[in-house]
Amino acid sequence: MQWFDDTNTLLRSSNYLGVNLFDWGVILLLTALLWSGLKFLKKRFGRKISGMAARTSAHWDDIIARCIDKTHGVFLLIISLYASASIVGAEGRAIELLYKFFVVAVFFQAALWGNEILGYGLSRYLSRRYGQTENTNFDALSTYSVINITAKFVLWTVLFLLLLDNLGVNITALVTGLGIGGIAIALAVQNILGDIFASLTIVMDKPFEVGDYIVVGDKSGTVEAVGLKTSRVRALSGEQLIFPNKMLVESEIQNFKRMQQRRVEFGFKVDYESPVEAIEKIPGVVAEIVQAQENIKFDRSHLARLGDTALEFTAVYTVLSTEYNAYMDIQQKINFAVIRALSELGASFSYPTPSVIIQNAQVAQGSKMFTKGVDRIVPDAAH
Numbered sequence: 458m459q460w461f462d463d464t465n466t467l468l469r470s471s472n473y474l475g476v477n478l479f480d481w482g483v484i485l486l487l488t489a490l491l492w493s494g495l496k497f498l499k500k501r502f503g504r505k506i507s508g509m510a511a512r513t514s515a516h517w518d519d520i521i522a523r524c525i526d527k528t529h530g531v532f533l534l535i536i537s538l539y540a541s542a543s544i545v546g547a548e549g550r551a552i553e554l555l556y557k558f559f560v561v562a563v564f565f566q567a568a569l570w571g572n573e574i575l576g577y578g579l580s581r582y583l584s585r586r587y588g589q590t591e592n593t594n595f596d597a598l599s600t601y602s603v604i605n606i607t608a609k610f611v612l613w614t615v616l617f618l619l620l621l622d623n624l625g626v627n628i629t630a631l632v633t634g635l636g637i638g639g640i641a642i643a644l645a646v647q648n649i650l651g652d653i654f655a656s657l658t659i660v661m662d663k664p665f666e667v668g669d670y671i672v673v674g675d676k677s678g679t680v681e682a683v684g685l686k687t688s689r690v691r692a693l694s695g696e697q698l699i700f701p702n703k704m705l706v707e708s709e710i711q712n713f714k715r716m717q718q719r720r721v722e723f724g725f726k727v728d729y730e731s732p733v734e735a736i737e738k739i740p741g742v743v744a745e746i747v748q749a750q751e752n753i754k755f756d757r758s759h760l761a762r763l764g765d766t767a768l769e770f771t772a773v774y775t776v777l778s779t780e781y782n783a784y785m786d787i788q789q790k791i792n793f794a795v796i797r798a799l800s801e802l803g804a805s806f807s808y809p810t811p812s813v814i815i816q817n818a819q820v821a822q823g824s825k826m827f828t829k830g831v832d833r834i835v836p837d838a839a840h
Contacts, residue, residue, distance in 0.1 A: 487541035488534070495533040499525060523573040528566065535562040564616050571612045579608065652686040655702035659683055664705075669714035673705065719776040719784050720756075725795065726767035731804035736760070738802055739770055746794040747774050750787050767807030 503525040509518050539559040542552055660683070665671050669680050671690065676698055678690040688705055690698040727736060744758040756773040763769075776784045799806065 484538070484541045484545050487544060488537045491537035491540060492534050495537060496530065499528055499533070520574060520577055523577060524570045527569045527573050529569065532562045532566040535559055564619065568613055568616050571616070572609055575608045575612065652702045655706040656683065656685050656688075658706050659688070659702060664710050665712050665714070669712050672711040672713070673700065673708050676700075677711075713779070713781075716779050719779065720773070721776060721784065721788065722771060722773045723788065723791070724761065724769060724771040726764065726769050726807040727799070728767060728805045728807040731768075732802075735799075735802035735804040736768060739799070739804065740772075742798045742802070743770065743772050743795060746791055746798065747772060749794075750774075750790060752777050752783065753787060766809075 503522065506518055506522040506525060509522075535555075535558050539555045542555050659665070665680055667680050667682065671677065671680060673690075676690070676692070678692040678698055680688065681691050681697070682689045683702075686702060688700050688702055690700060692698055727739065740758045740760060744755065747753065747758065748755045754775040754777060756775065758772040759770070761769050761771040776787060778784070
């Protein structure tokens, strides 16, 4: 057929980017077939891997399922186009241009896969770290979002530089400029960066979390939020305390929320004038009083030391509860019982009583010398 031959001759004699139109038609046809096949395989294997991931406890199939789901259709199209051009044997500017598209598509798809892998890995890590499920809102704790954004920024930056390098761009000067600029920015905002990295330290090392009751120096309260720069603590008196994260990381923190039991040491002083028989019975009586309480574990009760002004007794026990009110209720019962017991034994508590003893103190009055504490006047020998 003449029209077919004429058309074929026209297509083969015309070219675009060094490839004749006939070959371009073949390339586009192969591209459509390959693209359809790849999309079919993506859908088929995606369902299969997703079903396997739902039935197993392994993690590799979850990662593969996520990566398949995030495989972009444009990426498959460009791969199909470049593969078709290579099969047909396209040369010159066409294959060079398609290669650049292929490189760009590969790096951007790698970034999407990296995002999924990083997100899944960080989610799993924080779940194990915090003992929570993957559905927990980590953003409320300023954990997942901070680390995820930082990691993705680093990933995209590295892949972008590698992409430019593969496209023939000299990235040495760019990397040098970024390094100098980064140093300048870091010096300008070092305090802010210090607090941000401190927040990451709080997230990873977990010295406290939202809901914990902490004491920092002379301040204390319940943690309400951990932000990028500051953490907010609600004091018992009602006001909100705002701490820079850097200060919290560098300070000693007492976390009472994680206390499993409370060790209590209390003491009292008894007057030296108390009967010796009563003093000897006090440690045993105190031990019986403590052991009679519920939800405690008795440790010891002793006459600890002979003080300068009183006999000092100490007792130690452990409250098998973290509740402060429970501890105070137990200690109050013990205090009442000790007061009654010492009263029954005839012993008395010691309390500060200033005593002044003056010996051989002489006071001059007129021409006579008086000795205080003596009931007679001693004449001065000089007279």
